[in-house]
Amino acid sequence: PSTDINAxxxxxxxxxxxxxxEAMLGIVTSANVACGFHAGDPLTLRRTCMAAVERGVAIGAQVGYRDLAGFGRRFxxxxAPDLTADVLYQLGxxxxxxxxxxxRVAYLKPHGALYNAIVTHEEQARAMVEAVLAFNRGYDAALPVLGLPGSAFLAVAEAAGLTAVREAFADRAYRGDGTLVPRSEPGAVLTDPAAAADQALRLVQAGGVDSVCVHGDSPDAVALATAVRTRLTDAGFGLGAFT
Amino acid sequence: PSTDINAxxxxxxxxxxxxxxEAMLGIVTSANVACGFHAGDPLTLRRTCMAAVERGVAIGAQVGYRDLAGFGRRFxxxxAPDLTADVLYQLGxxxxxxxxxxxRVAYLKPHGALYNAIVTHEEQARAMVEAVLAFNRGYDAALPVLGLPGSAFLAVAEAAGLTAVREAFADRAYRGDGTLVPRSEPGAVLTDPAAAADQALRLVQAGGVDSVCVHGDSPDAVALATAVRTRLTDAGFGLGAFT
Amino acid sequence: PSTDINAxxxxxxxxxxxxxxEAMLGIVTSANVACGFHAGDPLTLRRTCMAAVERGVAIGAQVGYRDLAGFGRRFxxxxAPDLTADVLYQLGxxxxxxxxxxxRVAYLKPHGALYNAIVTHEEQARAMVEAVLAFNRGYDAALPVLGLPGSAFLAVAEAAGLTAVREAFADRAYRGDGTLVPRSEPGAVLTDPAAAADQALRLVQAGGVDSVCVHGDSPDAVALATAVRTRLTDAGFGLGAFT
Amino acid sequence: PSTDINAxxxxxxxxxxxxxxEAMLGIVTSANVACGFHAGDPLTLRRTCMAAVERGVAIGAQVGYRDLAGFGRRFxxxxAPDLTADVLYQLGxxxxxxxxxxxRVAYLKPHGALYNAIVTHEEQARAMVEAVLAFNRGYDAALPVLGLPGSAFLAVAEAAGLTAVREAFADRAYRGDGTLVPRSEPGAVLTDPAAAADQALRLVQAGGVDSVCVHGDSPDAVALATAVRTRLTDAGFGLGAFT
Known part of the structure; x- marks a missing residue:
């Protein structure tokens, strides 16, 4: 069996x-590269894409709301027409x-508050899918989209003929019903590498997951991502981009 | 003989x-579409590109400094590495x-202060050409670049193997030596449609010009552009994009 | 009796x-000046404040979300701590x-989506009031706040000891329950000067209104504002800033 | 004798x-607080000002060009009218x-490329001084300005009646003629705390210096600033804000 790790x-x-x-690109198989609206100046994006290509890591477009001050974490x-155009602009x-x-851009992953919004926000979910369809037409491409299993976003995407990639979070706590504990609540983020690695393996083995997400901006991000990768490969999973 | 009108x-x-x-796209053969750094939100760009495609007008990327407050008119x-990445980002x-x-983007034209800077600023001129070369490699394209005849930009572009398109201004006053009268001086901008049409015809007939630029943001822009177009076609010039 | 007109x-x-x-400042008694987050570059603000002072028009701080691309019209x-600091920054x-x-800044009026949000959004309403209280302490001032009658914002403001100024809209359609017809619905905006003037007079005569708002960015804004002013003065209302 | 340390x-x-x-505010006597144009979101500014007030550190307005992507380090x-308004906006x-x-804001210090530009750029220097004069009139204040000894900025400021505060850099290399080695050259920045402390003491003892600047954004900033402070107090200098 094989799976993918994204960050x-x-x-x-x-x-x-x-x-x-640099360190994260040595661990993951798919890189969600910011597109300038929530983070990422063009030179940073260029260097990041060069490093990803060099290491054979798939490049995903991590699109977000136009909100540098909020890092894309505010709804x-x-x-809809603006959101479609904003996403198309970022993808291009x-x-x-x-x-x-x-x-080349090999997939799309929404960032932050946009990711969370389109778990339930049908109109913004459809606007996102519109953008990917338009991009695919324009470049004769077939970008898959990464999202939360069960989200409106993945449902709309699949209904429109896009490939929906289901991801699980190694370092975010889940509730009993499979939804994420919000960041505003205590214990929302797992910081112990071993605990995250355990959760990652458990989620992948349970099935229904195409990619495991690890976060790259915490102090221990590299140690945690390494632990997740090692646990998965030790358990016999091959690692490779889903694209 | 034939020529091109851009705005x-x-x-x-x-x-x-x-x-x-809408009106300008009915007159010109090449449209310099803003790319979001000095002007142009994504939905505006999308509607503009749709209208250009509908009318068969060539789409050029009008790239600028990242300066909305200054409309790209301040140096x-x-x-250089930032400028190359900024331009590549806008092109994409x-x-x-x-x-x-x-x-598709069919050519590049620098905007405002960037246009003026690279008449003489060798380093920024080279950075711009780098961006076009990288874009051409990435998309197997051959974008020409539009600029001022005699500029460092066009010289560097040609030396690098790019097609350099020389433009003349219908509505900007020229000095005896062929350089433009700066906007800060009186009489820098021709506002009389007939005078602009006369100048456009004179410049095109003199040769060494591949495209005539008319400005789109003055109150009489449409009347002036119409006068230029009519004068050129009345004089027997065919009109078509240089791309 | 007397009242105030703001724009x-x-x-x-x-x-x-x-x-x-320029024209609007000759008609209104209170000017809601943008503060740079949704609109208004500093030189525009400076010229606007100079013109307001010259004409004896009261200056209000029209604070908004940090969203130039959306003109502050998107929630x-x-x-809360960010909103309080954002508003304090704009006020200062x-x-x-x-x-x-x-x-000097003589009152605060929230703009666009922020105005609408704090009709019901208690947390953001409190964050706004916090900012005004902090400003008042800092400058030994007593800024009143302009808002919708019945809104959470005015209720929180009054509970905190601020002066709440209730405004009515001359050119926005009202529902039977006194709330505004959303801009997304047909007929939301009154464009006929006479109709707006009628509505303004009716609302002021009904009482419970301290200021009448007219919008300044429509093609007929000046004609409409003039009609409102004339109707009010013809009906015997004196006009003067509430501050 | 006494002097001031700013960062x-x-x-x-x-x-x-x-x-x-937090650490730097425990060392310096004057804090150059960013004003949002090159860095500094409003909540950061608020927390920084609260911490400065708590520790009795003077608050200066570190004004810069409107250029977040370039951190104010690009000319x-x-x-001039825009720069004056931009600076007045930031000061307020x-x-x-x-x-x-x-x-309260107790002084002004220009940041980055603006600081460097007005060493020689008379027009921008005058525009800056205009802003401080306008602020002083508006608030009945008397802000001093911090700058490079011998700069056009300090000359224009003094001629206009402002108090000019001359600063020396503990951690920037000087040329024989007293100008700074540009950041683009090797050795431009002193990273050894002892060397910076030596230079700070030497410059202060030589006279003609009212404040010593240490930089806060390098990895060893705190150690370096501590060394400078200790060296100055060990040599018998009292430390206090110049305001």
Whole structure:
């Protein structure tokens, strides 16, 4: 059996550095690269795409709300036509940078508050899917989309003929019903590498998961991602991008 | 004989409208569409590209400094690697939107202070050319670049194997030595449609010009552009995009 | 009897012009000046404050979400401590500019989606009031706040000891229950000057209203505002700022 | 004898953290707080001002070009009226936040490329001084300005009646003629705490210096600032804000 590990990278902005992208790109098989709306200046994106191509890591477009001050973590009530255009703009921008580096955008993953919103927000979910369909038509591509199993986003995407990739979180606590504990609650984030590795293996073995997400911006991100990767490979899982 | 008429479009931003893009797209053969850094929100760009494709007008990427407050009209001392990445980002973004509309980015034109800077600023000129070369490699494309005859930009572009398109301005006053009268001086901008049409015809007949630029954001932009187009066709020039 | 007329001004941004501020400042008694987060570059704010001081019009801080692309018309789920700091920042910025012009910020009015949100959003309403209280302490001031009668915002403000100024809209349609017809519905905006003037007079005569709002960014804004002013003065109302 | 130590603080932005402001505020006597144009979201500014007031550290407004992506380190050719308004806006914004914290803006220091530009750029230097004069009139204040000895900025400021505070850099290499080695050259920044402390003492003892600047955003910033402070007090200098 095999699976995929994804993490957010390219989230620095100008003078401000965030995460150890070099190290994370040595661990994951899919890299969710920021697209400039919630994080990621163009030079950071270019360097990140170059490093991803060099290591054979798949490049995903991590699209978000236009909100640098909020790092894309605040819901913005964007109208559907604007959201579609915003996402198409981000997809194109990152694809331009990825192609110049010898790669291409291979999938889309929504970021932060947008990711959470389209678990239930049908209109924004449809606007996102519109953008991917338009991109696919424009470049004769077939981008899959990464999202939460059971979300409106993945349902709309599949209904529109897109490939829906279901992800599980190694380092976020789950409730009994399978939804995530919100970040505002205590214990929402698992910080112990061993606990995260255990959870990752359990979720992958339970099935219904195509990719495991680890976060890249915590102090122990590299240790935690390494623990997850090791646990999965020790248990016999091959690792490779889903794309 | 034939020539091309180009104008800036897509320069609205959110609530703020600028220019009559619909009318201008009915007159010009090449449309310099803003790319979001000096103007142009993604939905505006999308609508503009759709309208351009519908009318068979060539889409150019009008790239600028990241400066909405200054509308890209202030020199910014951007380092070369940043400028290359900024331009690649803008090219990709607009191309994504153009392709979704059934078109593609067909050329690059620098905007405002960037246009003026790279008349003489060798380092920024090279950074711009780097971006176009990287885009061309990435998409197996051959974008030409539009610029001022005699500029460092066009010289560097040609030396790098790019097609350099020389433009003349219908509505900007020229000095005896062929350089433009700066906007800060009186008489820098021709507002009389007939005078602009006369100048356009004179410049095109003199040769060494591949495209005539008319500005789209003045109150009489449409009347002026119409006068230029009529004068050129009355004089027997065919009109078509240079791309 | 007397009342006040307020309108939004200072909403241009760099190259993009919006509204005829000069004309509006000749009609209204209170000017809601943008503060840079949803609109208004600093030079525009400075010129607007100078013109307001010259004409004896009261300057209000029209604070909004940090969202130029959305013109502050999209709800943003800002956390309370951020919203308080954002509003304090905007209040201080405009006050600096107003004082340099010989005036001062004399009241606060929330803009767009923020205005609408705090009709019911208790947490953001409290965050706004916190900001005004902090500003008042800092400058030994007593800013009143302008808002919708019956809103959570005005209730929280009054409970905290602030002066709550109740406004009515001349050019927005009301439902039977006194709430506004949303902009997304047909007929939400009254465009006929006479109809708006009628509504303004009716609302003021009904009582419970301290200021009448007219919008400044429609094509007929000046004609409509003039009609409202004339109708009110013809009916015997004196006009003067509530501050 | 006594002197002052100043450092830049408040330069985080949203999710991105920069520098150890808490530690630096325990060492310096004057804090150059960012004002939101090159860095510093409002909540960061508020917390920084609260911490400064608590520790009795003077609050200065560290104003910069409107350029988050470039961290204010790129020259922007802003026209004088815009620059004056931009600076007045920043001064007012920070003053609002400082007053709410029980303090006030006590001086102005230009940041980054703006600092460097007005060493020689007369027009921008005058625009800056205009802003301080307007602020002083508006609030009946007398802000001093911090700058490079011998700069056009300090000359224009003094000629206009402002108090000019001359600063020396503990951790920047000087040329024989007293100008700074540009950051782009090797050895431009002193990273050894002892060497910086030596240089600070030497410069202060030589006279003509009212404040010593230490940088807050390097990994060893706290150690270096501590060494400078200790060396100065060991040599018998009292430390206190110049304001």
């Amino acid at each position: 957010d990278v390219g989230e620095s902005f100008g003078r401000w550095r965030l995460g150890d992208d 913005v009530d964007v109208a 921008a990152l694809d331009g940078i990825a192609r110049a580096a010898g790669g | 800036d479009v897509g320069e609205s931003f959110g609530r703020w409208r600028l220019g009559d893009d 910014v001392d951007v380092a 973004a607009l191309d994504g939107i153009a392709r979704a509309a059934g078109g | 939004d001004v200072g909403e241009s941004f760099g190259r993009w012009r919006l509204g005829d501020d 943003v789920d800002v956390a 910025a405009l006050d600096g500019i107003a004082r340099a012009a010989g005036g | 830049d603080v408040g330069e985080s932005f949203g999710r991105w953290r920069l520098g150890d402001d 922007v050719d802003v026209a 914004a920070l003053d609002g936040i400082a007053r709410a914290a029980g303090g």
